[in-house]
Amino acid sequence: MKRGAMNRGRLLWEITRWELLRWLKIRDLIRTLVISSVLGLAIWGGLALFEKSGRGTVRIAVLNPEALPFELPAESDLVIDDSGLTSESEAFRALEEREIEAVLRLESADGAELVVTREPVWKSDLDEALSMARRHLRIETSGIGPDELADLFAPVEVAVTYHDSANPPSTLAEKIAAGVLIGLTVLGVFTGIAFQFVVITGEKQLRVTEQVVSAITPQMWIDGKILGISLLAFVTTATYVLSGLVFVLFSKLFGKGVEIPGGLGDPGLWIALSLLAIGGFLMWNTFFGLIAATVDDPNTSARGSFMLLPALPLIIAFLGMARPDTLLMRILSILPPTSPTILTLRLVLTEVPWWEVALALALMAGSIWLLRRAAGKVFGLGILMYGKEPSWRETWRWVRESQ
């Protein structure tokens, strides 16, 4: 008996759209992008400006130069004044009139006084030049030749050769990139599950459920929630990625820039990373849809502690970063729920056979499907249960009945 039986696909899209737009704050996302741009500009531009303004010749007058003859390196901004300021009074007059930056009065090879009008940020250059001069003086008086001295302090050189040249070790830049990417994935997961938890427990507490459940099936409702919230997590994470890119762009524009590993330019890698991230969001949001439906009061329920679970794969990923190709890491990168983070790590740090990626994605898709069915059943019963939380045994019974 159907009058306006709605296409299931369109109904699912309406629910997904509702869940997404209910929480998606475009203004906040734009604000995030603007803030990251301003920060990038401020940090990298500021650093460049500071470096530029700090540069320039610093002239110093040296009194009693015979006490410790020294030379400044050619690349140094320091210059010894050669305008004939030999007397103390002339030197201080020149200092007062800002003709020079400092007066260095050498007492002996072991001590000197530096008179300045502002903080000498260049002092390390001067210290090094004086120390060098003093060292040479001491060597000359001790009778040890410079070659002998160098030989005395020469370190043992250990050459490192990698046996498997096709799979070289990760660079620091690759490790940082991997860390940032799995951090972003986990951030997206946490964003999603936090919304999922708040949305479902909130609807229970607001008593929205009955009116909605009389219109759509719980399975349809939870499907829409999973898709909508996962889409929200993806859009939020993509905004963070974009913000990061803006930051990197500014670093390139104003300085040497943040080093980006060459492997990250591979579009295939980004497709795999995106699929893994989306799969991770879907899987965790499905699981938390199930958990949240069993929570009566989020303020008192101990089940909120389940929200720490997605941190475990992150910890494992960081622990395994030094050795991403061990058997354990390979297994964990294939099996859900660790695959979204561990496989992301391995894809950036090492060579991963295509079949491992395909297998990980297939297993994740299968587990999402099974979890979704269980979540639908638990959600259908849990969201209408007020005043108490079902026991785990009861919840498990609901899941088994769903099969």
Next chain:
Amino acid sequence: MREPFLRVDAVLKEFGKVRAVDRLGFTVRRGEIFAFLGPNGAGKSTTVRMLVGILRPDAGRIQYHLDGETTDRLDPSLLGYLPEDRGLYPEVPLLRTLTYMGTIRGMERRAARDAAMEWLERLGLADRAEDKLDALSKGNQQKVQFIAAVLHKPAFAVLDEPFSGLDPLNQDLFLDILRDLRDGGTTVLLSAHQMPLVERVADRVLLMSRGREVLSGTIEDIKAEARTSSRIFLELAGKPEVSSFASHPAVAHVERQPNGELAIELEGETALSSFLAAVAGQHEIRAIRSAEVGLHEIFVRQVKGDLGDAGRADQPVEVER
């Protein structure tokens, strides 16, 4: 007589040891306003939840008849439901919420938006369409919740306590709306406590207590079945004892009102003039007025009768196994 739209046959629902609905049976006819009455815990909301498919009966059958077909579950696009537990999305503007509620009932987004605006205008909330729900008064929130239940023009509207939270003016407005819905072809089932309102709008009523039917039929049928007739209020000199009237064979029920009057309900067949003559012989009658016994009195008396002197209206039935 209108054809049946909904048949409920010996429906039973238990929660643990508590029997919330006990082999309840009734029929709702197409295009009528059918009202559930009953004290708290009578099983009204449980019955309503079974009708809209949120709960499944443990036994018995619920059948809908529409367009020559019979089914145990109505398509959501044909059903409108105002639950007893109110709640919508407080952080979302009204129009967006109502549009969404229309789309999940099968409407196109634009049609749902237009219908929502029409209803908001009718209920005096058009200028609040972009406001968030939690910015509205409780009564206005109630109106929005009601709109969410009916904006898709359902064939069957199930309204649990539709008058709660409304002032008298809005109660009258809702009565008009319910009549309009019925006249527009919607079958309405409502569950309510406000007897005078139900009396004004319902075509038929069903009085429940402890999950069972106590009385059912049209208001006139129920009054006849309850064997009540007119009630008189007497102001007598000297304030005689109530007990001296209670034992009179013509008196069905008597009680003293706060203003000192005696409210006397007479047995159905009693001639009023002979009763008054008998009273006048013994007491000085200072004032007299009459009133019909309402649904409220019938409700209270029937429920008390069902529960017995020691019974409590909200006490559920415990199942013996």
